[in-house]
Amino acid sequence: MVRKVMNNLQEAMNVQLANWAVLYVKLHHKHWYVKGPHFPTLHAKFEELYDLAAEKWDELAERILTIEGKPASTMKEYLELATIKEADKGGAESDILAGAIEDLKALVSGLEDTAMLATEVGDDATADLFIGQIGELQKQVWLLSATLA
Numbered sequence: 001m002v003r004k005v006m007n008n009l010q011e012a013m014n015v016q017l018a019n020w021a022v023l024y025v026k027l028h029h030k031h032w033y034v035k036g037p038h039f040p041t042l043h044a045k046f047e048e049l050y051d052l053a054a055e056k057w058d059e060l061a062e063r064i065l066t067i068e069g070k071p072a073s074t075m076k077e078y079l080e081l082a083t084i085k086e087a088d089k090g091g092a093e094s095d096i097l098a099g100a101i102e103d104l105k106a107l108v109s110g111l112e113d114t115a116m117l118a119t120e121v122g123d124d125a126t127a128d129l130f131i132g133q134i135g136e137l138q139k140q141v142w143l144l145s146a147t148l149a
């Protein structure tokens with residue numbers, strides 16, 4: 001029973017890991033392809049965000065290893081597992097920004113569900129990791145939303 005519950009948690013963690021991986025690539029797309037009057041600001045912001053994604057992606061993978069799970073580690077797995085969809089090409093500056101906000105909110109929601117699952121199975125350290133990630137993402141949602149306003 002305990003093993004089964006832990007497996008469910010690890011599977012859910014791998015979905016969020018895949019979301020970070022897809023977001024990491026997608027934020028590069030935005031960094032390279034964004035165009036418009038706010039290019040310098042947005043180009044730099046998306047770089048900051050993909051650096052954040054890289055850090056959180058690795059942090060989560062290492063947490064999965066710490067609890068004796070197996071983090072997904074191939075693009076094939078990430079594309080199968082992720083709930084965040086791959087980037088479309090191009091788009092207006094405001095659309096690219098709105099898309100980023102939408103993705104960050106979706107990730108927050110997934111992380112919240114997984115944090116709850118971790119709490120339910122008594123893995124407070126994993127829940128704590130997710131809660132930290134949620135707080136940082138929520139701040140980024142606020143910053144991007146203020147830019148769009």
Ligand SMILES: [Fe+2]
Pocket residue numbers: 031047
């Ligand atoms: Fe760059």
